[in-house]
Amino acid sequence: MHTPSTQPRPSIYYNYQVFKPWLSSQNPPQPKHKVVIVGAGPAGMVTALELARHGVSSVLLSAELQFSQGSRAIVFTRRSMEILQQVGVAHRVTENGLPWRCGNSIYRGQKVFRMETPHDPDDRFFPMINIQQQYLEEYLHDACAANELIDVRWGNKLVKAENIEGGVKTEIDTPEGPYTLETEWLVAADGGRSEIRSSMNLKLEGASFESIFVIADIRIDLPYPTERLAFFDPDWNRGNTILMHREPHGIWRVDYQLSPGETPEEALRPESLKERIDAQLKMIGFEGTPWEMDWNSVYSARTLTLPEYVHKRIVFTGDAAHLLPIFGVRGANTAFQDAQSLGWHLAFVIKGLAPEQLMQNHSTERVGAAREIITEAGKSTRFMAPPSRGFRLLRDAVLSLSLTQEFVRPLYHWRTSRPHEYSSSGLNSPHDDNAQFTGGPALGAPPQNVLLQADNYLLDHLGGGFDLVFVADAQGIPSEIAQAVARIQQQGIPLKLTAISAEAAPLAGAHQTLQDPQQRFADRYAVKAGGAYLFRPDQHICARWQQLDAARLLQSLQVACMQ
Numbered sequence: 001m002h003t004p005s006t007q008p009r010p011s012i013y014y015n016y017q018v019f020k021p022w023l024s025s026q027n028p029p030q031p032k033h034k035v036v037i038v039g040a041g042p043a044g045m046v047t048a049l050e051l052a053r054h055g056v057s058s059v060l061l062s063a064e065l066q067f068s069q070g071s072r073a074i075v076f077t078r079r080s081m082e083i084l085q086q087v088g089v090a091h092r093v094t095e096n097g098l099p100w101r102c103g104n105s106i107y108r109g110q111k112v113f114r115m116e117t118p119h120d121p122d123d124r125f126f127p128m129i130n131i132q133q134q135y136l137e138e139y140l141h142d143a144c145a146a147n148e149l150i151d152v153r154w155g156n157k158l159v160k161a162e163n164i165e166g167g168v169k170t171e172i173d174t175p176e177g178p179y180t181l182e183t184e185w186l187v188a189a190d191g192g193r194s195e196i197r198s199s200m201n202l203k204l205e206g207a208s209f210e211s212i213f214v215i216a217d218i219r220i221d222l223p224y225p226t227e228r229l230a231f232f233d234p235d236w237n238r239g240n241t242i243l244m245h246r247e248p249h250g251i252w253r254v255d256y257q258l259s260p261g262e263t264p265e266e267a268l269r270p271e272s273l274k275e276r277i278d279a280q281l282k283m284i285g286f287e288g289t290p291w292e293m294d295w296n297s298v299y300s301a302r303t304l305t306l307p308e309y310v311h312k313r314i315v316f317t318g319d320a321a322h323l324l325p326i327f328g329v330r331g332a333n334t335a336f337q338d339a340q341s342l343g344w345h346l347a348f349v350i351k352g353l354a355p356e357q358l359m360q361n362h363s364t365e366r367v368g369a370a371r372e373i374i375t376e377a378g379k380s381t382r383f384m385a386p387p388s389r390g391f392r393l394l395r396d397a398v399l400s401l402s403l404t405q406e407f408v409r410p411l412y413h414w415r416t417s418r419p420h421e422y423s424s425s426g427l428n429s430p431h432d433d434n435a436q437f438t439g440g441p442a443l444g445a446p447p448q449n450v451l452l453q454a455d456n457y458l459l460d461h462l463g464g465g466f467d468l469v470f471v472a473d474a475q476g477i478p479s480e481i482a483q484a485v486a487r488i489q490q491q492g493i494p495l496k497l498t499a500i501s502a503e504a505a506p507l508a509g510a511h512q513t514l515q516d517p518q519q520r521f522a523d524r525y526a527v528k529a530g531g532a533y534l535f536r537p538d539q540h541i542c543a544r545w546q547q548l549d550a551a552r553l554l555q556s557l558q559v560a561c562m563q
């Protein structure tokens, strides 16, 4: 019998709610479900919300009765916010989070590099925003609980999953004992220690780094702005690295590297934690400032991924699919992109709008993304925690040269999580004018936001299906384009035609007309009147034309749906 803890988790700033378990004895007999999602972390909840946006219902299982312990992921990127906007929770993060865009690297007490990520006026969201993962999970959960297509089941632990003909048979344990459930598809979003992954004997590929880091969240009043602080080779922790981040509610994260040979058990002793935190505070000039511990943990960097995410009807996503170092804020930020991709691919297959082969495209694209992240994050990890004597020599040379030489300072650059470009995706259209473009997002690229008018951005209006964004002139929408869009919609494919116009008046044939008096869309997307962009449901570009015609639009949608 599964007995999750009913004791609220300890925290000095977050009140954990303990939810009631879902019990099969209190519910009608279970039909075969479309999708069961195992794990109500960031990946599982965004997958459920994305599926619901496409009209697909799901059962969302959480082994626990409360949100995750400790702040865990605290830094969320602009692209994550754009994804969260799609599922209706970005405004809550904006209201409660701390936006930022600058980072400082300090070597032996001297500031050697300042990173300033540009904040383009065309972007609605800051490059980064800090909020603790429990809050993010709470906002996502509120959205899931309010959605009638999502059946959230607290205290339900999946204990067995088996691929069978046309679906998956599962066994789920609860506080009143187990029950069985059949589903057409099972999403394994059960985190880094995925038992589904280990029960299927699937091996992650890649590397694990030996260096161990401690994360300690403390409440303290420090007069610093919300910027990332990285201390290399500081007096009290020679040869190692320390990071500091401001979190909401007066919390600071102190993240420090241990010397080789020190065990996590030793490092997490209260005296050891106190000694290190006091040393760090002394180094930055706040010796004796009172502080209080909220949560601490240890981690080591890993760059691992499954080589395939789709195993018949079981699909891995988020940390269950890959383990990425937290340097560059890869964990939850990558999970959102996985979930957004999975949501539409799976919905299209379930609704019969695309063959099952489309799931293979999801796997190929997201494994490609994980591998790209692994290459990039591996570089950051080797800089933060050199894995060998050779790497340390090189890193230390950069550090000491940076005291006097400007040219080496950019080597500190923190490669932050960014969305993968699906440049070689099989869904990219060969029936477009991509080669004729001299700017704008290319095939496979994520979208670029555009400030159309005050507090009115392009991405506020896109999403939920394919989007055809057409640059209109005084002639409006050509009737052959409007007719082609209507034909595609009759086939059940969600496609919205958005006209970009200098005028406010709605244009006939368009589902919506966005007024763009300064022609910012045309500039940013390097396209003139008569041209258009086709966005996939995850907003990546799959076709673009300098001069759109109906036949090539139809062909491109067939390619994007693998028909």
Ligand SMILES: Cc1cc2nc3c(=O)[nH]c(=O)nc-3n(C[C@H](O)[C@H](O)[C@H](O)COP(=O)(O)OP(=O)(O)OC[C@H]3O[C@@H](n4cnc5c(N)ncnc54)[C@H](O)[C@@H]3O)c2cc1C
Pocket: 038, 039, 040, 041, 042, 043, 044, 061, 062, 063, 064, 068, 071, 072, 073, 074, 075, 133, 156, 157, 158, 159, 189, 190, 191, 192, 195, 215, 297, 298, 299, 317, 318, 319, 320, 326, 329, 330, 331, 332, 333, 335
């Ligand atoms: C200590 C720690 C610190 C971290 N710090 C950072 C950081 O600073 N920055 C960063 O970007 N990332 C950080 N991460 C990583 C980040 O938290 C994860 O990348 C992110 O949570 C991934 O989301 P997920 O949904 O894939 O997995 P998880 O958030 O792990 O969610 C998995 C969910 O599945 C549930 N579950 C597991 N097994 C079952 C089962 N059999 N049945 C039902 N439910 C099940 C779990 O209870 C959990 O709710 C940290 C992680 C940890 C552990």
